[in-house]
Amino acid sequence: HPDTPPLLAFKSSTDVTNSLDNWNSSTTPCTWTGISCLNNRVSRVVLEGFQLSGSLQNLTILKELRVLSLKYNHFSGSLPNFSNLSALKLLFLSHNEFSGKFPESVTKLNKLYRLDLSHNRFSGDIPVELVNRLTHLLTLRLEENAFSGEISGVNLVNLQEFNASGNRLVGAIPFSLSRFPVSAFGKNGDLCGSPLPKCTMTDVNSSSGGAMASPLSPATTIASSPSSLPVNTHNLSPKNSRRGGGKMSSLAIIAIILGDLLVLTVVCILLYCFFCTRKNLNGSEFREGEKIVYSSSPYGSYHPNTSQTGGFERGKMVFFEGAKRFELEDLLRASAEMLGKGGFGTAYKAVLDDGNVVAVKRLKELNVGGKREFEQQMEVLGRLRHPNLVGLKAYYFASDEKLLVYDFMSNGNLFWLLHGNRGPGRTPLDWTTRLKIAAGAARGLAFIHNSCKSLKLTHGNIKSTNILIDKSGNARVSDFGLAIFATPSSIPKTNGYRAPEVALDGRKITQKSDIYSFGVLLLELLTGKCPSVVDNGGGLATTYGGVLDLPRWVQSVVREEWTAEVFDLELMRYKDIEEEMVGLLQIAMACTSTSPDQRPKVNYVVKMIEELRGVEVSPSPDTATDSVSDSPAVSEDNTCGASQ
Numbered sequence: 165h166p167d168t169p170p171l172l173a174f175k176s177s178t179d180v181t182n183s184l185d186n187w188n189s190s191t192t193p194c195t196w197t198g199i200s201c202l203n204n205r206v207s208r209v210v211l212e213g214f215q216l217s218g219s220l221q222n223l224t225i226l227k228e229l230r231v232l233s234l235k236y237n238h239f240s241g242s243l244p245n246f247s248n249l250s251a252l253k254l255l256f257l258s259h260n261e262f263s264g265k266f267p268e269s270v271t272k273l274n275k276l277y278r279l280d281l282s283h284n285r286f287s288g289d290i291p292v293e294l295v296n297r298l299t300h301l302l303t304l305r306l307e308e309n310a311f312s313g314e315i316s317g318v319n320l321v322n323l324q325e326f327n328a329s330g331n332r333l334v335g336a337i338p339f340s341l342s343r344f345p346v347s348a349f350g351k352n353g354d355l356c357g358s359p360l361p362k363c364t365m366t367d368v369n370s371s372s373g374g375a376m377a378s379p380l381s382p383a384t385t386i387a388s389s390p391s392s393l394p395v396n397t398h399n400l401s402p403k404n405s406r407r408g409g410g411k412m413s414s415l416a417i418i419a420i421i422l423g424d425l426l427v428l429t430v431v432c433i434l435l436y437c438f439f440c441t442r443k444n445l446n447g448s449e450f451r452e453g454e455k456i457v458y459s460s461s462p463y464g465s466y467h468p469n470t471s472q473t474g475g476f477e478r479g480k481m482v483f484f485e486g487a488k489r490f491e492l493e494d495l496l497r498a499s500a501e502m503l504g505k506g507g508f509g510t511a512y513k514a515v516l517d518d519g520n521v522v523a524v525k526r527l528k529e530l531n532v533g534g535k536r537e538f539e540q541q542m543e544v545l546g547r548l549r550h551p552n553l554v555g556l557k558a559y560y561f562a563s564d565e566k567l568l569v570y571d572f573m574s575n576g577n578l579f580w581l582l583h584g585n586r587g588p589g590r591t592p593l594d595w596t597t598r599l600k601i602a603a604g605a606a607r608g609l610a611f612i613h614n615s616c617k618s619l620k621l622t623h624g625n626i627k628s629t630n631i632l633i634d635k636s637g638n639a640r641v642s643d644f645g646l647a648i649f650a651t652p653s654s655i656p657k658t659n660g661y662r663a664p665e666v667a668l669d670g671r672k673i674t675q676k677s678d679i680y681s682f683g684v685l686l687l688e689l690l691t692g693k694c695p696s697v698v699d700n701g702g703g704l705a706t707t708y709g710g711v712l713d714l715p716r717w718v719q720s721v722v723r724e725e726w727t728a729e730v731f732d733l734e735l736m737r738y739k740d741i742e743e744e745m746v747g748l749l750q751i752a753m754a755c756t757s758t759s760p761d762q763r764p765k766v767n768y769v770v771k772m773i774e775e776l777r778g779v780e781v782s783p784s785p786d787t788a789t790d791s792v793s794d795s796p797a798v799s800e801d802n803t804c805g806a807s808q
């Protein structure tokens with residue numbers, strides 16, 4: 165095994181008491197005390213309190229290492245160069261006797277999200293600029309060392325846990341750290357600013373001997389972005405601000421003016437490009453805020469006093485019970501904005517003159533069949549009313565135009581919540597919300613599956629863009645029942661959610677295949693990975709038809725007994741949720757069984773999800789009244805009635 169030699173060398177140089185007695189070359193290291201593997205490479209070394217001493221040098225060639233925890237040992241000296249351990253996510257070295265400067269090589273580990281160097285003998289300045297590169301960092305523990313100098317330039321927005329008490333730090337506490345308790349800064353040289361008392365002239369003077377003498381670090385002095393300035397203005401008294409004036413502040417002013425001019429120029433160029441592009445756009449469909457988006461449709465020349473529109477047949481607008489009525493003309497007059505294009509057509513948000521907001525789906529050429537067939541299907545769909553479904557309010561049918569009018573969901577879709585804006589400014593999707601969405605979507609699907617026993621209704625296209633979030637934050641399933649109109653191009657055979665029997669044998673969509681898609685959706689919630697794109701990160705992805713096969717990937721990781729590895733990094737910040745995450749993972753894996761017969765029925769799926777936490781993931785009390793539609797949920801018989 166490639167990792168055996170470095171591990172045995174590590175044992176021989178550090179394990180004087182022979183605590184690691186089953187470490188020998190006759191077995192694979194994956195079975196040794198404190199070692200776990202992923203894809204047959206050592207991914208985890210957890211040796212806490214084993215009385216080990218000496219150096220970590222031999223561990224630095226374990227390239228696949230993700231977790232290294234050596235708390236409560238007697239390791240000493242400087243840390244070796246860790247930059248080779250580029251997969252490292254968790255590094256716990258507390259309660260040892262490490263010394264020397266802050267280990268700069270650690271700041272190159274850009275996947276790191278927990279770093280604990282506390283209770284050692286590290287000293288010297290903290291290289292703030294380098295530490296700021298660790299943008300994923302959730303934990304930074306440096307307490308009980310001998311670090312000195314300033315931390316005023318620290319800017320780690322994602323940090324959940326921070327402690328620098330028991331050091332020799334001085335100067336202002338930056339704004340990004342001011343949310344941590346007083347205890348995180350206690351027993352230091354002379355720190356000041358929130359949460360500690362305000363900085364005074366003396367604080368500034370006393371810290372001026374350090375390497376970063378002024379609380380105005382060079383980086384913040386030249387920043388023209390307002391976000392980096394409150395750190396200093398917030399913590400300094402006006403007197404101190406004046407003191408920092410003179411040469412420095414005129415330089416700063418010039419830098420700010422130049423920066424702002426640059427920003428202004430870029431904005432002007434962007435605006436110019438934007439308006440030029442809009443001018444050149446062919447057709448009106450893509451223009452936001454325009455009165456009529458359907459101008460390429462026959463309605464462009466519709467005359468209200470005749471039943472014909474420029475040679476086209478005038479169709480009829482059919483409303484479902486409880487939906488507020490409006491005329492087709494109202495819809496055509498509405499200002500509209502395109503929400504997106506899907507396999508079945510284009511969706512628009514339309515604001516009617518009376519302020520009512522609806523979503524209009526303009527179907528493209530589909531396998532709609534005749535008018536009667538279309539109407540029958542709409543009658544079935546229009547009667548489905550449930551707090552976890554997006555209600556179909558009305559439809560319009562003419563030979564050349566088919567429109568579906570839905571309640572508009574103001575909080576976007578699950579795809580965007582999970583994958584949108586994955587970067588520094590992202591708001592993470594917390595675990596409770598994920599669980600609530602999973603439960604809501606399961607209930608919506610259950611209502612579809614149960615609503616008409618004789619028809620065995622299916623959704624046919626479960627995926628994260630079809631799980632919308634209403635104004636109360638509840639999940640609502642949309643786009644149900646359109647799959648029967650699908651043409652080969654409207655739903656790709658392999659979109660990551662497709663059950664294998666449908667994708668490979670072309671068998672028809674069933675309730676069992678819906679359950680498979682729902683299982684993939686649960687995996688998407690758990691892993692944060694997008695099933696409909698090729699995953700290029702890490703070489704772990706198992707793909708078929710060019711897209712990530714999320715169930716197969718998860719199974720391969722779980723088989724390696726490294727279940728924790730599948731969960732979305734974003735979820736690592738929440739404590740005590742492992743049990744619920746593993747519970748939901750088991751449900752997802754049952755739903756994505758390759759054999760349709762082994763997949764659970766939807767009622768059972770709902771029950772299992774609800775039992776993960778109980779009442780908290782139930783719909784909020786105001787859900788029922790949140791529906792834009794006034795009509796109550798209909799009975800089974802009503803749903804079947806129209807289509808039989």
Ligand SMILES: Nc1ncnc2c1ncn2[C@@H]1O[C@H](COP(=O)(O)OP(=O)(O)OP(=O)(O)O)[C@@H](O)[C@H]1O
Pocket residue numbers: 503504505506507508509510511523525554570571572573574576577625629630632642643654
């Ligand atoms: N009722 C609605 N309220 C708010 N947004 C909606 C509504 N219906 C659809 N959308 C959004 O409009 C966009 C396009 O939706 P659409 O259903 O046309 O395509 P899709 O979901 O990407 O693919 P498919 O056609 O395969 O379902 C999506 O971002 C979707 O979330």
